[in-house]
Amino acid sequence: MAEQNALRIVVTAAEVVGFAKTGGLADVCGSLPRALAQRGHQVAVIMPLYRGVRFSKKNVPTPTETTLAVPLGERTVPSRIWTAPLPDSSATVYFIEEASYFERDDPTHGRGLYQFTNEHGQKTDYWDNGERFAFFGRAVLEAIHALHLRPDILHANDWQVGLVPALLAEVYRRHAGLEQTSSLFTIHNLAYQGSFPAEMLWLTGLGNHLYNQHQLEAYGRLNFLKAGMVFADRISTVSSSYAQEIQTGEYGYGLDGVLRERAQRLSGIVNGVEYGDWNPATDKYIAAHYTPATLAEGKAQCKADLQRFFKLPVQADVPLLGVVARLVDQKGVDLIAAGAYRLLNQGVQIVILGEGDPHFHHQLQQVQQRYPRQLGLYIGFDEKLAHRIEAGIDIFLMPSRYEPSGLNQLYSLKYGAVPVVRATGGLADTITDTNASTLAAGTATGFRFVPYTVDAFLDAVQRALALYWGQPPVWQQVARTGMEQDWSWDRSARAYEALYRLLQAERTAATVLRPRSHW
Numbered sequence: 057m058a059e060q061n062a063l064r065i066v067v068t069a070a071e072v073v074g075f076a077k078t079g080g081l082a083d084v085c086g087s088l089p090r091a092l093a094q095r096g097h098q099v100a101v102i103m104p105l106y107r108g109v110r111f112s113k114k115n116v117p118t119p120t121e122t123t124l125a126v127p128l129g130e131r132t133v134p135s136r137i138w139t140a141p142l143p144d145s146s147a148t149v150y151f152i153e154e155a156s157y158f159e160r161d162d163p164t165h166g167r168g169l170y171q172f173t174n175e176h177g178q179k180t181d182y183w184d185n186g187e188r189f190a191f192f193g194r195a196v197l198e199a200i201h202a203l204h205l206r207p208d209i210l211h212a213n214d215w216q217v218g219l220v221p222a223l224l225a226e227v228y229r230r231h232a233g234l235e236q237t238s239s240l241f242t243i244h245n246l247a248y249q250g251s252f253p254a255e256m257l258w259l260t261g262l263g264n265h266l267y268n269q270h271q272l273e274a275y276g277r278l279n280f281l282k283a284g285m286v287f288a289d290r291i292s293t294v295s296s297s298y299a300q301e302i303q304t305g306e307y308g309y310g311l312d313g314v315l316r317e318r319a320q321r322l323s324g325i326v327n328g329v330e331y332g333d334w335n336p337a338t339d340k341y342i343a344a345h346y347t348p349a350t351l352a353e354g355k356a357q358c359k360a361d362l363q364r365f366f367k368l369p370v371q372a373d374v375p376l377l378g379v380v381a382r383l384v385d386q387k388g389v390d391l392i393a394a395g396a397y398r399l400l401n402q403g404v405q406i407v408i409l410g411e412g413d414p415h416f417h418h419q420l421q422q423v424q425q426r427y428p429r430q431l432g433l434y435i436g437f438d439e440k441l442a443h444r445i446e447a448g449i450d451i452f453l454m455p456s457r458y459e460p461s462g463l464n465q466l467y468s469l470k471y472g473a474v475p476v477v478r479a480t481g482g483l484a485d486t487i488t489d490t491n492a493s494t495l496a497a498g499t500a501t502g503f504r505f506v507p508y509t510v511d512a513f514l515d516a517v518q519r520a521l522a523l524y525w526g527q528p529p530v531w532q533q534v535a536r537t538g539m540e541q542d543w544s545w546d547r548s549a550r551a552y553e554a555l556y557r558l559l560q561a562e563r564t565a566a567t568v569l570r571p572r573s574h575w
């Protein structure tokens with residue numbers, strides 16, 4: 057790309073894969089900057105300096121000379137910026153240091169990025185999450201200023217950085233270097249809003265006059281996600297279907313009205329896959345490499361490896377079903393737990409990797425106690441095992457109640473693990489149901505169902521099993537069709553690029569109409 061066409065982009069989020077991850081947000085905020093840099097743009101990423109980042113053994117960051125004095129309520133909090141290259145990329149990651157806020161994570165003691173495990177084994181939000189991310193949002197803008205980044209686009213992701221577009225619009229737009237900066241706010245999950253007591257407002261640097269139902273307030277509380285939605289120049293979410301769904305009462309989590317009001321500024325871009333990490337032909341974690349042409353042999357070896365790992369009988373002809381997910385309400389874990397009995401009675405094997413709500417852990421543990429030779433359960437977070445599961449299973453289960461985009465169904469396609477999904481959000485946008493006409497057209501990649509019921513879920517799984525058992529060559533064909541699809545990040549990055557250019561054009565038009573002296 058010619059230099060003058062390159063955009064200066066700052067992406068900010070609370071997690072970036074390679075440094076810190078609890079879910080797909082991290083995947084996106086690592087892969088999108090990489091894909092954008094690959095396309096010739098100048099990209100910087102800003103995230104907190106967690107303990108796990110500072111003391112990690114790979115991708116180790118170093119301190120810079122740049123210090124910040126971040127206003128927070130009546131205080132000024134000193135901070136230093138650290139940096140590291142984004143792995144395999146020309147993009148740079150900047151980390152905001154503030155030990156008391158961000159150096160408390162320690163998985164061995166049940167302390168995560170946003171939550172800790174209390175004495176009853178329950179995950180509990182840190183009491184000061186509002187303060188932590190009010191600080192971080194402010195620090196992002198201070199860092200952009202101090203580092204002279206002068207971005208064309210400031211792209212904030214999810215509630216933790218929801219204040220960033222608001223601070224840009226209300227406080228920092230007048231600062232040198234930020235007059236031409238447009239903001240995009242991406243919602244990865246509307247259910248997590250960052251809702252805090254109204255008294256928090258005074259910490260944020262945003263004026264009291266903004267605390268009203270059209271701006272920062274929702275249901276009597278300060279809402280970080282809403283702040284991002286209201287103040288960003290444009291909003292995006294991570295699939296077209298989810299962009300529609302969240303404008304309805306059923307999926308809107310109380311903010312559908314705001315989204316309907318801003319519908320003209322809202323769009324959906326589905327996530328991509330980092331095929332450098334997720335490709336069965338090269339994956340460093342799996343027992344055998346394979347391609348569409350060698351699917352049957354490769355998967356057979358990976359399946360045996362997975363059965364051994366979970367201490368299940370090594371049987372090639374028994375269908376192996378799998379789940380990798382945060383075990384939370386969103387992911388349809390109740391359907392899986394309830395449906396598992398009927399499936400296991402038919403003789404299939406199931407493996408599950410995940411962690412989340414203790415009551416789901418308990419439900420799944422009960423199933424496992426009844427079917428120890430058929431159900432493999434690993435409660436925890438394990439990147440390597442996630443890869444081995446995708447490679448070893450025949451069928452991937454993702455019956456989500458809602459799914460903004462979803463990455464695991466896309467990984468499953470690439471690994472020839474045919475997905476059974478509930479047709480919602482990104483799952484509806486990426487998986488084509490298998491039926492006579494899609495088989496004839498050669499487009500079938502999975503199995504879909506709509507009503508959120510155990511029966512509808514099991515019907516879809518039964519259709520998958522019938523094909524697996526009854527017509528193995530057709531099954532292989534469906535799996536191969538999925539493997540051959542292209543859900544690479546470059547595709548999604550082009551769509552973001554188009555949105556950024558639109559934002560830039562809109563700002564230029566606005567500046568021409570409204571000369572600076574009139575601001």
Ligand code: ADP
Pocket residue numbers: 078079080081083380381382409410411436437438439442461462463464465
């Ligand atoms: P979400 O962001 O809602 O959790 P996605 O499908 O977008 O859902 O992304 C989930 C990401 O987190 C995937 O990369 C998946 O492999 C990973 N993941 C989720 N749970 C685990 C786990 N227990 N162990 C390892 N990886 C996990």
Ligand code: GLC
Pocket residue numbers: 079080081084244245294327459460461462463482
């Ligand atoms: C959220 C969503 C998931 C999406 C991910 C990344 O965590 O639950 O569907 O893929 O964000 O955008």
